[in-house]
Amino acid sequence: MPFNRDQMAARLADDVPEGWCVNLGIGMPTMVANHVPPTREVIFQSENGVIGMGPAPKEGQEDPWLINAGKQLITLAKGASFVGHADSFAMIRGGHIDLCVLGGFEVAENGDLANWATSENDTAPAVGGAMDLAAGAKRLWVIMEHTTKDGRPKIVERCGYPLTGLACVNRVYTNLAVLDVVEGKGFVVRDLAPGVTLEEVQAKTGATLHTQ
Amino acid sequence: MPFNRDQMAARLADDVPEGWCVNLGIGMPTMVANHVPPTREVIFQSENGVIGMGPAPKEGQEDPWLINAGKQLITLAKGASFVGHADSFAMIRGGHIDLCVLGGFEVAENGDLANWATSENDTAPAVGGAMDLAAGAKRLWVIMEHTTKDGRPKIVERCGYPLTGLACVNRVYTNLAVLDVVEGKGFVVRDLAPGVTLEEVQAKTGATLHTQ
């Protein structure tokens, strides 16, 4: 049975070790934080200069001056600090983020990521911090459905959409599988959703899957 | 009668208006601060990240964690703030310092300043922040004796010593005179020390002096 969105986020969260500084993209990536147990200290960084986010605020305890990159109200973890945008992206660009988790339109077997525009003539495309994170984070994991809503593969030999970053993805978490991107080789299956077969995943993938 | 060092500093201080952010170099420039009356608010910046220095601390009230660029113990003025070195020099390089006052070995009529090394083969020359200040401050005033100890002119047509900055000096305060450096013209006499004649100053100067 394929993973649902929460299970995908939980599966990814399992692989995040204590002590990492992690930036979570908007959307499904943000859900990862809910699945890291509070006993495991992970430092969540947000582009707008928050280093060490805590859980969502309880009702009535929101601070309107405290939001994350998705503009959601947040709390601070103990040990949190603030920096301005230049310093926040110095941290990102400078390779100090252990892990960035982003959503994706397409991931290619050379590690290319497309996740910001669906054509060169996109109406007012929005890039945000995705290119900075793709270029700067130590590791980039993508979390996304394995195929588009109409069944086309999102895991491909080469991206067709405009790129966010070149050779930047290290791992992909989908509803069907966990795939490593290995330089010089391509996609290597690391894990399958319960009851999902390799053949089924390969059939829904636009690139060759390797098994170690 | 030529100005003594204190009078030179006082003469320069007279020309600093309220509200300017001023960086004072090590040595005689530092003395300028003593001659700005406390009723006139001037913001003294120090390269090591102090914005808003106050007077020297009274005995017994020194804070060993608080020094200026000359490594002297200082106090803070009300309204002071701290930044790190990158931000301090962003302020300097970015043109946010209204006035920098430096000492000089030579000033040329094109505004070139030499004040860090006396030959290309200087033993371990020290530059500190002088080049950054020369390139970045909105105005650079030099305060120095009019001639060397053995009587050679320090105000010259072209600098012989290695340069600190090109076309950066706007005004020179010496024991004999105050000279503006005017683009396309050279040195223009702005003021003379009491009892000092133009002829006397010209005789001790290695460049033509203009009078407006």
Next chain:
Amino acid sequence: MINKIVQSVADALAGVKDGSTVLIGGFGSVGQPDVLIEGLIEQGAKDLTIVLNNAGSGRIGVAKLMDQGQVRKIVCSFPRSKDPVVFETLYREGKIELELVPQGTLAERIRAAGAGIPAFYTATAAGTLLARGKESREFDGKTYVMERALKADVALVEAWEADRWGNLVYRGSGGNFNPIMAMAAELTIAQAQHIRELGELHPHMIGTPGVYVNRVVQVDRGGDWLKPEQN
């Protein structure tokens, strides 16, 4: 006595010229100088290039500024929002120009302008559409894009506290673009919730030294708007 505090929003925005490049701080609504943006609409300067992270939402603030036809070009990283109708309409009709810049590159270009650095290199966007037309160059075997400083005529910023020197203290995540924007403009105008006596602001809490600030106007949103302080 240095006193950068002005008594009205109109005074704060006096003299902003047509054709200006205007930096507008904030990320989401946090640290966004909303009252100064309203003031700019009132003031009426036209043909503006505005630089900010988002292209506005609904029909207020920056969206209204665009809707009034005051904006020629927008430089931002994320023109999408919950309700970007004004921007998208103008953009589709070719009535507004868009320069899309990755968020970190936008921040660094603004900082560079403030720090006297005319250009720098970054790996961000290398090999993508957003590097088109830009110089690229290899350092140690990796490709980087050359990016230019983004200087401005005016910066509008929001702070939590200010004093008469123009020192600004930010609250929570309210710093974001504000400190670098304050550095990068000829004329920096701040709105602040609280005005403090000189010396009341902690020297290490000051996020923007007053040296960068030209005018401060107090904008008290009233106590009921505020939740318990945690800055």
Next chain:
Amino acid sequence: MINKIVQSVADALAGVKDGSTVLIGGFGSVGQPDVLIEGLIEQGAKDLTIVLNNAGSGRIGVAKLMDQGQVRKIVCSFPRSKDPVVFETLYREGKIELELVPQGTLAERIRAAGAGIPAFYTATAAGTLLARGKESREFDGKTYVMERALKADVALVEAWEADRWGNLVYRGSGGNFNPIMAMAAELTIAQAQHIRELGELHPHMIGTPGVYVNRVVQVDRGGDWLKPEQN
């Protein structure tokens, strides 16, 4: 549980390799990690390139490190001091290499390394001896020098307070080079006067987020050394 606090200076400096580039924070004695420097002398790593503002004074600290023959090269802005005898002797004898860098360029090169910027342009030193051998380039009619990032293997920094995440709070003018150096090294080691519980440090007072720090060792200088606090 994240815990970057180590129990001894020797633990703090374990593994520093011969041939390393070592950033050493501080300006004058303020913010200078003196105990870590002593620890590096004890630890014995050789053939070091050290990067710091001053080349040491007297026969202690950095001067002693040089005197012991551990330093191959020094990168600094101001090799002079009240008593620079060790450096000057070694330099005259050709036993130590000097790379002289304007102070602001030094700071920006270190920041660039931490911020993922391989190179940038500055007007500082343009047309002078210190621009020799460097690329220069015109932007908008003015000449700038291209400067490269200055990356390091190790940074030694001093803070006033620290917690187990490695967050650092600086006191007075004790920040100076420390925050940027902490960003620019593979291994950042901090000495701190006080260790605080996690959450005790104010989020806006933290000058270096723990993300940049690998090891913290407490160095309590004792109360009598300290003057009344004013940070």
